[in-house]
Amino acid sequence: MQLVLLLLAVLQAAPPPAQSTVRGDRFQIAVPQGWKILTSGTDVVLEHTTGASLLIVRVEAARNLGEYAQQQAERIMTPLGFAKLGEPRTYKDTHDEWVEYEIHGNRLSDPHRILYRALRRGTSFYGIVYEASEDDYEALLTDAQGMASSVQALIQAAPARRAPRRGR
Numbered sequence: 001m002q003l004v005l006l007l008l009a010v011l012q013a014a015p016p017p018a019q020s021t022v023r024g025d026r027f028q029i030a031v032p033q034g035w036k037i038l039t040s041g042t043d044v045v046l047e048h049t050t051g052a053s054l055l056i057v058r059v060e061a062a063r064n065l066g067e068y069a070q071q072q073a074e075r076i077m078t079p080l081g082f083a084k085l086g087e088p089r090t091y092k093d094t095h096d097e098w099v100e101y102e103i104h105g106n107r108l109s110d111p112h113r114i115l116y117r118a119l120r121r122g123t124s125f126y127g128i129v130y131e132a133s134e135d136d137y138e139a140l141l142t143d144a145q146g147m148a149s150s151v152q153a154l155i156q157a158a159p160a161r162r163a164p165r166r167g168r
Contacts, residue, residue, distance in 0.1 A: 019031060019032050019033070020037075022037050022040045022044055022046075023040055023044075023154065024040060024041070024042065024043060024044040024056060024057070024058060025041070025042045025043070025057075025058045026058060026124070026153060026154050026155075027056070027058055027124065027126065027151055027152060027153055027154055028151075028152050028154055029044065029056060029147050029148075029150045029151050029152070030146070030147065030150040031046060031147065032143050032146065032147070034048055034049055034143070035047065035048050035054070035143065035147075036048075036049075042057070042058075043055060043056065043057040044056045044057075046147070048132075048136075048140055048143070050132070050133075050136045050139075050140065051132070051133065051136070052130070052131065052132035052133070052136050052137075052140045052144075053129075053130070053131050053132075054128070054129070054130050054131075054144055054147060055127075055128070055129040056126060056127070056128050056147070056148070056151065057126065057127050058124065058125070058126055059118075059125045059126060059127045060125065061123075061125050062118065062120070062125055065097055065098075065099050065118055065120055065125075066088065066090070066099050068099075068118055069088065069099035069100070069101065069116065069117075069118035070088065070099075070101070072116060072118060072127060073085055073101035073103060073116045076103065076114060076116055076129060077103045077105060077114070080103065080105025080106060080107065080112065080114075081105060081106040081107075081108075082105055082106055083103055083104065083105030083106075084103070084104045084105065085101055085103055086101055086102040086103065086104070087101075088100065088101055089101075095121065095122055096119070096120065096121050097119075097120040098117050098118060098119040098120070099117070099118050100115060100116060100117040100118070101115075101116050102114070102115055103115075103116065110133060111133065111134040112131060112132065112133055112134065112137075113131070113132060113133075113134055113137040114129060114130065114131045115128075115129070115130040115131075115141070115144065116128070116129050117130075117148055119148065119151065121151060121152075121153065122153060123153075124153045126151055128144075128148045128151075130144035130145075130148075
């Protein structure tokens, strides 16, 4: 019995899985274990070992976040066969606001689900696209939402100004 209690105590004290950080265009996100960074720069593209993907991109300010989110969700669903756009879900507090759509469709004959989220965090706007096969979608949804929630704006220093050259 003491061995079981000791084992449970060790498991509870174990550190959480390792995370890394990846930078995009003036933002960074935390990436959990199991996700591979495909590109980082302007956009961040991540892929899970199951084939699921996550795209995060900084976008220009949207005047109406709801309209912008719907337009982008419709654009994303266009290449899918038999695509259906779900009802929007929204969230708003003093620092964050987001509108998200779930999209069901097929890539060739493989059923896929996509979650599109337009996010306003402070004065920055982001587009987040999570896509997975129907079988893997729910299992990785928590990871995708966690990465979307971890988006942090980075302040970039203004370029250094050169001192004026004096004539010789």
